[in-house]
Amino acid sequence: MPRCRVNLSTMIFLVILQGAAVVLFCGWYVQLSPCEPAPSNGKVHVLLLSSWRSGSSFLGQVFSQHPSVFYLMEPAWHVWTRLQKPGARVLRMAVRDLLRSIFQCDFSAMEAYLSERHNVSSLFMWSHSRALCSPPVCPLTPRNEFSNQTLCSQTCDALGLRVVEEACSTYSHVVLKEVRFFELESLYPLLQDPSLDLRIIHLVRDPRAVVRSREQSARAFVNDDAIVLEQRNTPAAEVQYKVIQEICRSHVRINERAVLKPPPFLKGRYKMVRYEDVARNPLEEIKDMYNFVGLKMTSQLGEWIYRVTHGKGKGTKKEAFKITSRNAADVSQAWRSVLPYNKVKRIQEVCKGAMSLLGYRTVNSDKEQKRLDIDLLVPQEPYQFSWLQAKTEHPSDG
Numbered sequence: 001m002p003r004c005r006v007n008l009s010t011m012i013f014l015v016i017l018q019g020a021a022v023v024l025f026c027g028w029y030v031q032l033s034p035c036e037p038a039p040s041n042g043k044v045h046v047l048l049l050s051s052w053r054s055g056s057s058f059l060g061q062v063f064s065q066h067p068s069v070f071y072l073m074e075p076a077w078h079v080w081t082r083l084q085k086p087g088a089r090v091l092r093m094a095v096r097d098l099l100r101s102i103f104q105c106d107f108s109a110m111e112a113y114l115s116e117r118h119n120v121s122s123l124f125m126w127s128h129s130r131a132l133c134s135p136p137v138c139p140l141t142p143r144n145e146f147s148n149q150t151l152c153s154q155t156c157d158a159l160g161l162r163v164v165e166e167a168c169s170t171y172s173h174v175v176l177k178e179v180r181f182f183e184l185e186s187l188y189p190l191l192q193d194p195s196l197d198l199r200i201i202h203l204v205r206d207p208r209a210v211v212r213s214r215e216q217s218a219r220a221f222v223n224d225d226a227i228v229l230e231q232r233n234t235p236a237a238e239v240q241y242k243v244i245q246e247i248c249r250s251h252v253r254i255n256e257r258a259v260l261k262p263p264p265f266l267k268g269r270y271k272m273v274r275y276e277d278v279a280r281n282p283l284e285e286i287k288d289m290y291n292f293v294g295l296k297m298t299s300q301l302g303e304w305i306y307r308v309t310h311g312k313g314k315g316t317k318k319e320a321f322k323i324t325s326r327n328a329a330d331v332s333q334a335w336r337s338v339l340p341y342n343k344v345k346r347i348q349e350v351c352k353g354a355m356s357l358l359g360y361r362t363v364n365s366d367k368e369q370k371r372l373d374i375d376l377l378v379p380q381e382p383y384q385f386s387w388l389q390a391k392t393e394h395p396s397d398g
């Protein structure tokens, strides 16, 4: 019997000990995994969702040059160019699945779109990715330095894509820029995938400025336009209006979906950004975006951003995919002196809903269009204060 009593108290002690352990362990476990499913080994996946000529190359660079980011530009270009005369609708799942595997640093899906013997240089605009100009892909650019696209494209090619996967897996953030999404629904499975921690930054721009910019390199868009318009027969003079209409509709579709009635898995994962706000107040806006995805701003990056957004000279380079170092705020107003008013009027008609939703004021006459002291940007509520502050800091920007 005494033996039994000893065993009993030992048992009670053990039960209490176990209970305490369970409580401690659970507390620790809950701390590690808060209510939200935050798996993905802490890796964050960012989709820069935009449209052509909306400043997404610049924004892409802002992420690409960050030492914690593996960046790739427009992977869906490969899908859109590889198949014969498709429409955007039929391609969107293929694009979605390609993005998912790249977010997971698996490039096997990408290889299906490349020729059998491929290199890093087979990836569209590969030298825009600082990560593809840095170790382990290439010794040229130490990870915490800024890459030089020209030098990179001359010296950094490598055989196959295994080294790209290896590089990708060493970064905390995988950022993909894409201009070929026109809705959010196809991305829902990615938002619900426990192996991904997806954040969407939706970059929009005044459609009048987009049209003006697209006109400067119209030939570059012939194939994409046909896909956007589902290969329908559209009179040549109408194409630009139909395309911008599709783009404007997609902005409304995406923004309303994400803001008005977001499904629970979309909450806190969507951020809309206007190009013009970035142009007026680059540092503040970019800091916000970094914050949104959990990246740190460094003084080195801050200086770089200031440099590339306040460059000298008008520069009339026509390359469709070059990052500009002209004064970003000037560039965002250029359409007002270049586009004829009848064209502006037509764009405003086809983009009416989007312009009102996104905060772009319409002009009602040629005179109003040319009067640059009339501000056509409706301030966004959360940014109003910093925007006013920025105006006093850099009076030359407006």
Ligand SMILES: *[C@@H]1O[C@H](CO)[C@@H](O)[C@H](O)[C@H]1NC(C)=O
Residues within 6 Å of the ligand: 148, 149, 150, 151
């Ligand atoms: C990149 O390198 C090229 C070739 O050395 C040089 O001419 C160019 O100025 C560099 N660009 C920048 C932005 O440093």
Ligand SMILES: *[C@@H]1O[C@H](CO)[C@@H](O)[C@H](O)[C@H]1NC(C)=O
Residues within 6 Å of the ligand: 117, 118, 119, 121, 157, 158, 159
């Ligand atoms: C791939 O790179 C190798 C050298 O790294 C080169 O010899 C070959 O021509 C390249 N192939 C392609 C398709 O660019």
